[in-house]
Amino acid sequence: MSDRITVEELSELMKKAAGVTVPAEDLRQQQDSGFDTFGVDSLGLLGIVGELENRYGTPMPPDAERSKTPRQFLELVNSALLAGA
Numbered sequence: 001m002s003d004r005i006t007v008e009e010l011s012e013l014m015k016k017a018a019g020v021t022v023p024a025e026d027l028r029q030q031q032d033s034g035f036d037t038f039g040v041d042s043l044g045l046l047g048i049v050g051e052l053e054n055r056y057g058t059p060m061p062p063d064a065e066r067s068k069t070p071r072q073f074l075e076l077v078n079s080a081l082l083a084g085a
Contacts, residue, residue: 003081005052005074007031017051018044031071042066045073052077058084 005013011024020039030037035045042065049065061080067073 004078005081007070007074010048010070010074013048013051014038014040014044017047020044027070031074032069034068035070035073038070048073056081056084 006024007028008024011022011027014020014022014027018040022038027038035041040048045065045067049060052060052064058081061076064073064076064080067076
């Protein structure tokens with residue numbers, strides 16, 4: 001398991017935790033679009049953060065669930081994972 005979350009993984013997590021299907025390619029092309037653009041609300045984002053915390057056994061930064069865009073989310077989460085590795 002890598003210590004970085006990829007766009008593909010985020011796409012899977014969005015489907016699993018938020019019930020929103022967004023192809024990874026769309027996510028990659030629109031990384032600076034708001035999560036609301038994709039239909040992910042704060043509760044969905046909280047679910048994604050929870051999934052990651054369970055998967056990695058480490059708390060995610062508090063700001064992760066307040067991220068506005070996929071790029072911001074991935075940067076926050078990945079820097080936390082790298083720091084904790």
